[in-house]
Amino acid sequence: MKTPRPAARLEPLEQLRNLKMARSAHAYVRGSTVQFYEWLQSQSGRRLPSGPPVWICGDCHAGNLGPTGDSKGRIDIHIRDLDQTVIGNPVHDLVRLGLSLATAARGSDLPGVATARMLEEMMVGYEQAFKNDHDEEPQRPAQVKAGMRSAVQRTWKHLAQERIEDMRPTIPLGKHFWALSKTERSAIKTLCATDEIHDLVTSLKGRSGSDNVELLDSAYWVKGCSSLGLKRYAVLLGVGDDDDQELCLLDIKEAVAAAAPRTVRAGMPRDNGKRVVEGARHLSPGLGNRMLATRMLDHGFFIRELLPQDMKLELDQLSETEAMRAASYLASVVGTAHARQMDLSTRAAWIRELQTNRSNTLDAPSWLWSSVVHLVGSHEQGYLEHCRRYALQN
Structure with a gap:
């Protein structure tokens, strides 16, 4: 394949990004971070509760979590992409993760009730991270276990074949x-x-x-x-x-x-x-x-x-049970990352805030549900328009 000259990279890179985003609604969500940030600045986004300022991922979709290795050779699931990290409102990571999981559920053709259950389980996992002794490992769902097994077994040979x-x-x-x-x-x-x-x-x-x-x-x-x-x-x-x-x-x-x-x-x-x-x-x-x-x-x-162990976690074709377990576990990973930055009194106050504004029909904050519903709709519209503009040209 003939590669472009260094001075002529921008146009083919933009074309490639547009085509990647047109592959699926979930791919569009991963690539359209600016649309999410614009929503956060809207009236609806500004009505979100204000959590204690901590370092947040800033782009907390499911693909940005996965197995990573440390300098001692240990492997665990962590936030693995931090280009957008800032000291900000931890609610933004929760809403972004909720949008990503809801889009993954739609891609797996799960019924709408599955999205509601995923958001409930997401909050269970997130809140549990603030209560756990961090030496206690949360139970990993099957797809996460499979990702971890692959990570543990990977060697430089696998990395070389994949990357070079x-x-x-x-x-x-x-x-x-x-x-x-x-x-x-x-x-x-x-x-x-x-x-x-x-x-x-x-x-x-x-x-x-x-x-x-x-x-x-x-x-x-x-x-x-x-x-x-x-x-x-x-x-x-x-x-x-x-x-x-x-x-x-x-x-x-x-x-x-x-x-x-x-x-x-x-x-x-x-x-x-x-x-x-x-x-x-x-x-x-x-x-x-x-x-x-x-x-x-x-x-x-x-x-x-x-490292060979640094992998993206793929959530493809989830069953309803797997989706709920994945939502709980991934939210617990994010919760652990947030909680380690808070003292005990701040943690307790934050959990009390998260446990308010819940209805009799949904055990998740109403602001999370309404935000995800609105964002799923606007991103679906944006995805279809993106496909019309870019995918039809190729």
């Missing part, structure tokens, strides 16, 4: 990887020679701080959906001696200003790369401690080594 298509120490250009400009290649070479990169990649279990780190190859990475069009690079490093060299794949992603609403006068880093890393360390410490913020090419970036 082979085991050779090169990144083959084609559909997923495009050529770099001379300026980009030079900037990446300079970055990878720094002590910060050396310390990052040698900090993982089984590596030594004295290991040699060698740049093997690099490319522009065509990855993601809503972030397509930003600067993103895949960098292949060799760690250790030539006789026993371990391969390492870095994801270097441009950090831009978050569109997610933030708490007024919140104390956050001004540099967007540092904001993403700081948010990750609060919400998903095992992942955040494997990340680094830097500046390159006059832009802010955040960097992490991709």
Whole structure:
């Protein structure tokens, strides 16, 4: 496949993003973050309760949760994509997750009552996270267990086949990887020679701080959906001696200003790369401690080594029971990330707030139900219009 010149990337990336969003209503929800933020600024969005200011994901759809590994080799389910993280209202993560789960239910052709039950179970899981001893693991649903089993069994070979298509120490250009400009290649070479990169990649279990780190190859990475069009690079490093060299794949992603609403006068880093890393360390410490913020090419970036265990959680073709269990579990993951930032009195006050405004027919806050219903409708309309505008042209 002929890849576009670096100066001509924007148009094909925009086309690719539009086509990805046209694949399904759930894909549209994942890619249309701006529509969600615009709703939050509307009259309906401003009527949401105001929770205690904490670091939130900011784009808390189900695809942004999944198995991640930490520097010690441990694996668990965490928030795994934090481009939009800010100190903000935790309600925004709940509504975004509710919209994502409701859209997944529609994609699985579940009846409308299943969505109501999912929101109820979502609140059960979220609130339980504030009461649990965090050494106690919540019960994982079947699809999450399957994702965890896959993550535990994955090796560099799996990552190489998935990300770079082979085991050779090169990144083959084609559909997923495009050529770099001379300026980009030079900037990446300079970055990878720094002590910060050396310390990052040698900090993982089984590596030594004295290991040699060698740049093997690099490319522009065509990855993601809503972030397509930003600067993103895949960098292949060799760690250790030539006789026993371990391969390492870095994801270097441009950090831009978050569109997610933030708490007024919140104390956050001004540099967007540092904001993403700081948010990750609060919400998903095992992942955040494997990340680094830097500046390159006059832009802010955040960097992490991709481990074989870092996977997106797919919720395809759920049964009603599976959907309810997944809603409860994923909300408990988000709840744990929020709760660890609150003291006991703040947690108790927040749970009391969440337990108000419930009807006799739905054991979930009325604001959550009405918000999700409104958002599902507007996103379905937006999805159909998006398909008319973009999918019919191809």
